[in-house]
Amino acid sequence: MKAQRVLVDYLKGKWPYYLLAILFMAAGNIIQSFYPRIIGSFADQLKEEQLTYSLIVDYSLLLLGVGIAFGVLAGMGQYIVMRLGRLFEFFTRGRLFDHFMTLGEHFYSKNGVGKLLSYVMNDVTAVREAIARGINQSTNSGILILSAAAMMLASDIPLRLIAISVLPLLAIPWIVSRFGPVIRSRSLSVQEALGKMTESAEEQFGGIRVTKKFAAEPIMGARFGAAVDRIHEKQLKLVRVSSLFQALIPFLGTLSLIIAIVYGGYLTIHQHISLGNFVALTLYIRMMVNPLQQIGGVINTMQRSRASLDRINELLAKEGEIQEAEQALAHDLKRAGIRIRHLTFSYPDADMEALHDISLDIAPGSTVGILGKTGSGKTTLMKLLLRMYDPPEGAIRIGGVDIRQLTLESLRDQIAYVPQEGFLFSTTIRDNIAFYRRDSAMTRIEEAAKQAQIYGNIVEFPERFETKLGERGVTLSGGQRQRTSLARGLIKRAPIMILDDSVSAVDAVTEQKIIDTISKERQGLTTIVIAHRISALKHADEIVVLDEGRIVQRGTHAELIGQRGMYATLHAIQEEGNRDAE
Template identity: 85%
Template sequence: MKSQRVLVEYIQGKWPYYLLAIAFMTAGNIIQSFYPRIIGNFADQLKQNGLSESHIIDYGLLLLGVALAFGVLAGLGQYIVMRLGRMFEFFTRGRLFDHFMTLGEHFYSRNGVGKLLSYVMNDVTAVREALARGINQSTNSSILIVSTVSMMLLSDIPLYLIAVSVLPLLAIPWIVVVFGPVIRSRSLSVQEALGKMTESAEEQFGGIRVTKKFAVERIMSERFGAEADRVHDKQLKLVRVSSLFQALIPFLGTLSLIVAIVFGGYLTIHGRLSLGNFVALTLYIRMMVNPLQQIGGVINTMQRSRASLDRINELLSKEGEIQEAEQAQARDLSRAGIRIRHLTFSYPDSEPEALHDLSLDIKPGTTVGIVGKTGSGKTTLVKLLLRMYDPPEGAIAIGGVDIRDLTLESLRSQIAYVPQEGFLFSTTIRDNIAFYRRDSAMNQVEEAAKQAQIYGNIVEFPDRFETKLGERGITLSGGQRQRTSLARGLIKHAPIMILDDSVSAVDAVTEQRIVETISSVRQGLTTIVIAHRISALKHADEIVVLDEGRIVQRGTHAQLLDQPGLYALLHAIQEEGNRDAE
């Protein structure tokens, strides 16, 4: 039952509607089962010349009534189930999206966007189709079979004739036992292959501009084609076994019909079975073939959807790496200092230490710069401050409270983080800047844009702040995207702000203006500036130099220039590069 968790959770709230739908379909199929009996009586009376024109009309009206009653009742039941299926689709996609929000950095580092989309699109659709079509067809088929057998038993058809006629159908359970696990296993392989293909497609579309610039369309097409071929091969394996399964059930139904015609015809010729009962028998057997085939289709669909349902439940069973403590607190961090003590950290599934025995105090209201070579641990420190990964217990405290004892909302809502690659959404510039404060007035949005030195670029667009950006902000240049992301961070006006190399794509003059503006608007607030360029750190109250996860130097800009070491070396290299550029 655990593997059916999301399905059970949904049905528990909708079971009265499912019962109502099943009741409608049950009534409709019971009424439909009278059809062969009516035809059989008609045949007997017709053979005996006992029918008048009025009787023929009565039979016609009776059959019309049966058809209408079946159509209305079964139709209502199927409508309710199909509607509930669409509601399940909506419910499950919402559950998946909410669950995605709880998963951590480590999960997303191992799972691409395409794979996650495969869960939301392919797997949910497969389960929804099975839920809707499965209930419709299984209810209609099972009720029709039961009512059909009951009507045969209540008629004058000999019991031994009924038993012999339905004998081939007894092989169906064995077919299900043999084919079910194979279909489920191959369906799982198909869904996993679809996930990889979707992931490949998402990556190819996202990098289409790079592909064109390097003229490697053929290579990318071959790469995607390999994933598509893998899906094709796995789908063919599934189709082969599914087709064989689907073919066997109607074949067994046809065998039953042949037995009924041969044996029943023999009894009718020798006067041991009336013509009407023979007609009714063949119609009953024929009526059972279609529902049996539908049951085969339902079992096929259920086995395939079971693989998707297992994938969904496996995903929903994953817990986020970052969990709030039971007694987590919501604290005001407006005047809180940051204390780091003996912080050592390695990424999951990675042996090398990203940070080693790092200790640092950041006083409230100060600006601290962090610099170092690529891979020195700068961004790792930021991820730990934001609890994108969990630091060791007691290693990081803000306002005297271990950040593991703060609620995630309390911690992250009071930190404005501006990364190097600021992600922009496919909406307006205004919405992107006011991302955290959706109710920001227009003048606040404009002021944040001015502080980030992006206002002048925005007003040049025809729609100004209402300009809609392309996917991931492709409408803007790299420097404009960075500054728009910076405006988003500034409008938050958080007690703690982290700038993670967030002005690396702007020119030196613009960078200097941004640095001066931030120094002005962030007075009395804590700011952490991570940068590769020394020029972005000169104004900091203290600069920390990292190398291979360790603090190797610390001090002001002037103090560090007077010391031999990595900082002076980086400064000299960058100054030499600036002179060469001139």
């Protein structure tokens, strides 16, 4: 069944253990089904005044043996199933994480962190609980019901009494068929609402400092409250139908017990059946009521988990937008030039072109600057170079090879990308700088920190490079986070480095020191510098000016200053701003 793919994949290697657990629980419940028969025999001997102290002890020991055997066998089976349920949780979360790594930029632009967490936490937990609880309770209940029915049929209890007593239970399949789809549909709605609430919570907690600074607590509280209210409304709808469903099944079991007592009592009074058989019958019916109630709960849980399982499988069915070619190459980019020809690109679901007819050559070992207003296409061009989105076939070549023919690993492994907002992990400064090269020597980490002009700040911390940064590097200022991210890119020493406005949060003096260091350290290596400030681009071999996705100017700093155009205008504005600041 395609809808059950992740579950089937997990069960392929685990079914013998599940079978063993079911056999343990089945044996335990078969033994337990002897309990009413023993009590019935005891009742008959009590009525006939045949009981002796020795028989009472025998009956007591027999019941104790039944209890111990049931407890040991059922307990072993349940332990195996619960342990396997935890393994399923581990297996599925690992598989989801691996799958997340294959999904592209477009997927993450449409799905927030909270929604992804709801898959990993809420949905996986719901399925795991259903597997463990479902197998435990359905096995225990199913075997107990079948054993009780077999024991009743094997006894001297009249068949017509048994048939009339269990008649109400025949309505259970109809109830399941009516309520099952409704519970599953409402459970899916609840899980989707939980995902949105988790996403809202993640956003609220991440922006708590901004909220406090603007005294916007009531606004954020109302926004989060609205998400909670939506879940509350959907959960109430689910609870109503689930409660009615779970109430009907035990009601039918109780109705069976009433019939057994009334009709069985009548037959006993008129001596058509023995007192022992009457007691055994009522105990068997009572023994079947609790399992029936449990089966109702299992079906309820299964319908809910099916909604979560469908969501997980739907996610796993999504394919990453970026696929490697069948004969992809692991190409060495150390002395490879970049050639872009007639590149036109639009984002998925977007009507406007982000880039239009871009043609550009970047010689190996050169430094190229890219300037443009916000939304001009600078970052889009870099995302295409990294294949975060796929460019048109043949539009971008490195070393003469279409980047669509390169393996993703070899392409991205040889490009160091430093974005404007570099993400820092909530670990130590050392681990963040050595993110790409975990085995880097401390001297190399310190060297990269010095190149990024962050070393002086780091050594001021009491724990220096072992300082923990907190969530998203909250311990550091904006400029310090940028420079730490820059150090992480520099330590990679990749053949191609992209600085995407990655020194915008530092002062002009520090910026110039960083640019001078990079120019010295990356001689012979290709560097692409994206910036809003012209001071970061003056040293470039060529500067490309983008406007609304088109190249409008190109040349050296001196050449562009001598032309009338956007570059000269921006230069004049920035120079005037610098003089005013002085």
